[in-house]
Amino acid sequence: MMLAGLSAKDYYFKVKPNCEAGAQVSGYYGFDSVSFGLDAYNIEIEALGGKMIYGDKSMPTIDFRDPLIKKPEDLDKLRKKEVDWYNDGRFPFVLESLDINLEYGFGTSIFCSPFSMAVGMRGFPKLIRDHRKNPKFAHELYTFIVDDVLLPWVKVQNKSSGNIMAIGADAWACIPNLSVKEMFDWVVPYNKRLTDKAKKKGVLAMNVSGDYCEERMERYNKEVLHGSFDVEIESQGAPSLFLAMGRWQDYPLEDVREYTAKFRDEGKNVIVTAGVNARLLRDGPIEKIVDNIKRFIDTFGRDHDLSIFFANIPADTPSDHIHAAVAAVHTYGQLPIAENLDEIDFKLPKKKSFNEWQKEHNLTI
Amino acid sequence: MTNSKTLEDLKIAVLEGDDDLAKDLAEKSIKEGIKPIKVMNEGIIPGIVEAGDLWKKNEYFHTDIILCAEAFRLAMEIVEPKLSSGDLGAAGTVIIGTVAGDMHNLGKIMVKATLRGGGFKVIDLGEDVPNETFIEKVKEIKPNILGLGCYMTTTMLEMKKILSLLQKEGLRNDVKVLVGGVPTTQEFADEIGADAWGKDAFDAVEKAKIIMEGN
Numbered sequence: 001m002m003l004a005g006l007s008a009k010d011y012y013f014k015v016k017p018n019c020e021a022g023a024q025v026s027g028y029y030g031f032d033s034v035s036f037g038l039d040a041y042n043i044e045i046e047a048l049g050g051k052m053i054y055g056d057k058s059m060p061t062i063d064f065r066d067p068l069i070k071k072p073e074d075l076d077k078l079r080k081k082e083v084d085w086y087n088d089g090r091f092p093f094v095l096e097s098l099d100i101n102l103e104y105g106f107g108t109s110i111f112c113s114p115f116s117m118a119v120g121m122r123g124f125p126k127l128i129r130d131h132r133k134n135p136k137f138a139h140e141l142y143t144f145i146v147d148d149v150l151l152p153w154v155k156v157q158n159k160s161s162g163n164i165m166a167i168g169a170d171a172w173a174c175i176p177n178l179s180v181k182e183m184f185d186w187v188v189p190y191n192k193r194l195t196d197k198a199k200k201k202g203v204l205a206m207n208v209s210g211d212y213c214e215e216r217m218e219r220y221n222k223e224v225l226h227g228s229f230d231v232e233i234e235s236q237g238a239p240s241l242f243l244a245m246g247r248w249q250d251y252p253l254e255d256v257r258e259y260t261a262k263f264r265d266e267g268k269n270v271i272v273t274a275g276v277n278a279r280l281l282r283d284g285p286i287e288k289i290v291d292n293i294k295r296f297i298d299t300f301g302r303d304h305d306l307s308i309f310f311a312n313i314p315a316d317t318p319s320d321h322i323h324a325a326v327a328a329v330h331t332y333g334q335l336p337i338a339e340n341l342d343e344i345d346f347k348l349p350k351k352k353s354f355n356e357w358q359k360e361h362n363l364t365i
Numbered sequence: 366m367t368n369s370k371t372l373e374d375l376k377i378a379v380l381e382g383d384d385d386l387a388k389d390l391a392e393k394s395i396k397e398g399i400k401p402i403k404v405m406n407e408g409i410i411p412g413i414v415e416a417g418d419l420w421k422k423n424e425y426f427h428t429d430i431i432l433c434a435e436a437f438r439l440a441m442e443i444v445e446p447k448l449s450s451g452d453l454g455a456a457g458t459v460i461i462g463t464v465a466g467d468m469h470n471l472g473k474i475m476v477k478a479t480l481r482g483g484g485f486k487v488i489d490l491g492e493d494v495p496n497e498t499f500i501e502k503v504k505e506i507k508p509n510i511l512g513l514g515c516y517m518t519t520t521m522l523e524m525k526k527i528l529s530l531l532q533k534e535g536l537r538n539d540v541k542v543l544v545g546g547v548p549t550t551q552e553f554a555d556e557i558g559a560d561a562w563g564k565d566a567f568d569a570v571e572k573a574k575i576i577m578e579g580n
Binding site for chain 1: 382384420421423426427428431432435465466467468469470471474491492493517518519520521522548549550552553564565568
C-alpha cells in the first residue's frame with residue numbers, strides 16, 4: 001500500500017487499485033507469486049455488523065472496545081441476522097478481487113479462521129474467560145462461526161471464483177498466545193469441523209493455525225515447537241508447516257527437520273512455507289536477511305517442498321532489504337540446490353525505485 | 366493464621382486468573398481487617414509476580430497472563446480506593462496507550478498489570494490515542510515514563526511521530542519513552558530514539574525499573 005502510494009481507503013476498499021498494487025509490487029520485487037493484500041481478519045465480522053476503525057494510512061481494524069458479542073445473549077441476536085454473502089460489507093470487494101487475482105495466477109480464497117474470528121467477535125480476554133468459565137457458550141460460538149459464517153462464505157467464494165482451495169488466517173492461534181493443549185482443545189476441533197464440512201461442498205479449507213512465535217529465546221522449547229507443528233498439521237490436514245511470524249532467524253532449524261523426519265521416512269512430501277521475519281526484513285542488516293534465507297534453503301531445499309514468503313512487512317522497510325531477500329531466494333534456490341551454498345557467489349542487486357520501475361513499464365495504479 | 370490463609374488464597378486466585386474469586390477474597394481480606402497495603406503487597410502483587418516466573422519458565426502462556434491480569438485488576442479495584450496516597454506509585458508514574466489507528470489492547474492489559482505489580486502508578490489513555498493526546502497528557506501529568514504500544518506494522522510509525530512531537534514541544538528530556546508491541550524491536554526503538562523497548566509485559570516492567578534507577 002505504502003510503496004504504491006495508495007491511501008488506506010483506496011487500497012482496502014477499491015478492487016482495482018488493490019489488485020494492481022499487489023501485482024505491480026510483486027512484479028517490481030520479482031516475487032514468484034502475486035501478493036494478495038487483504039485484511040483477512042476483518043471481512044466476515046465487518047459484514048456481520050462488527051464495529052471497525054478505519055485509519056487514513058492503516059489497515060482497518062476491529063474496535064475491540066466495542067465487540068460484536070459483548071455478552072452470550074448477543075450470539076442469539078447474531079444468529080437471526082440475515083446475511084447477503086454477495087453484497088454485505090466488503091464481500092463484493094473480496095469476490096471481485098478473487099476474479100482479478102486469478103488472472104495473475106493467484107487462485108486461493110481467504111477467510112478468517114474460527115479461533116481468530118472468535119477473538120474478533122468477543123475480544124481475547126473475554127474469549128479465554130469463556131473457555132474456562134462458560135465452555136458451553138464458547139463451543140456454541142465456535143459452532144456458529146464454522147457452520148453459519150465460514151461454511152457459507154467459503155462456498156460463496158468457491159461458487160463465485162471457482163477457487164477450490166481456501167486458506168484460513170489464524171494469527172491469534174499461536175504460541176505463546178495459547179498453549180499447545182489449549183490449541184488442541186479449542187482451535188483444532190473447529191478447524192477440522194470446517195475442513196470436513198467444506199470438503200463435502202467441494203472446497204479444501206485449510207487453516208494456518210499453531211504458528212510458533214516465541215519472542216524470548218530463553219522460552220524456546222523444542223517440545224512446544226513440535227506440539228505447535230502437530231496443531232498445524234491437524235489444522236491443514238496435510239504434512240505442511242508454516243514457519244510464519246516467529247524468530248526463524250534464531251530458532252534451530254534442525255528441530256524442524258527432526259519433526260519432519262517421520263513423514264520423510266514414510267516417503268511423504270513435506271511442504272515447508274518458511275517466512276522471513278518481518279522485523280528482520282525491516283531492521284536488517286542485509287547480511288542477516290540473506291543468511292536467514294540461505295539457512296532455510298540449505299536446511300529444507302533439497303528434501304522438502306520449500307517456498308519462502310514475506311508477510312506483515314512494516315511500511316518503512318527499505319526496498320533494498322526486500323530486493324536482497326528476493327535475490328537470495330533466487331540465487332541459493334536455483335534447482336537443483338547446490339551441495340555447498342557457500343560456494344555460490346551472491347551479489348546484491350542494484351534496483352531502481354518503484355516509481356522508476358513503473359515509468360519504465362508504463363504502469364500506473 | 367486466618368489472615369495468612371486469606372492472603373495466600375488471594376494470591377492463588379490472582380495467579381490462577383480466577384477473577385471472581387480474587388475479587389471476593391480481596392473484599393474478604395478487607396473485612397477481616399487486614400490493612401489494604403498488606404492485602405496488595407502480600408496477596409495481590411505476589412500473584413502476578415509468580416505468574417511472571419511461570420511465564421519465564423514456559424509454564425504460563427498469554428491466556429494465563431491475561432486472566433491473571435484481569436484477576437489482578439478486579440482485586441486492585443477493591444483495595445486501591447482504601448490505600449493511602451503514598452502507598453501507590455512509589456516506583457513511578459507511567460502513562461500508557463495504544464497509538465492512533467490501533468485498537469489492540471491485549472499487550473497493554475498485561476503491561477498495565479505488571480507495571481502496577483511493580484509499584485508503578487499507571488494512567489491508561491486507552492486505544493487509538495491521537496498523538497496530540499499523548500503530548501497533552503505528558504504536559505498535564507508529567508509522568509516519569511510514557512509507554513507506547515502498537516500491534517500493526519501500519520501503526521507503529523506513529524511512535525516515531527510521537528517522539529518527534531515530544532522533541533518539538535520541548536518535552537523530550539522530561540519523560541522517558543518505553544515502546545512495545547508485536548511489530549516493534551530493539552532496533553526500531555533505537556532508531557526512533559525511544560529510551561527502552563519491552564519485548565513482553567514482564568520485560569516492560571523490568572525496563573521501567575531500570576529507567577527509574579537511571580533517573
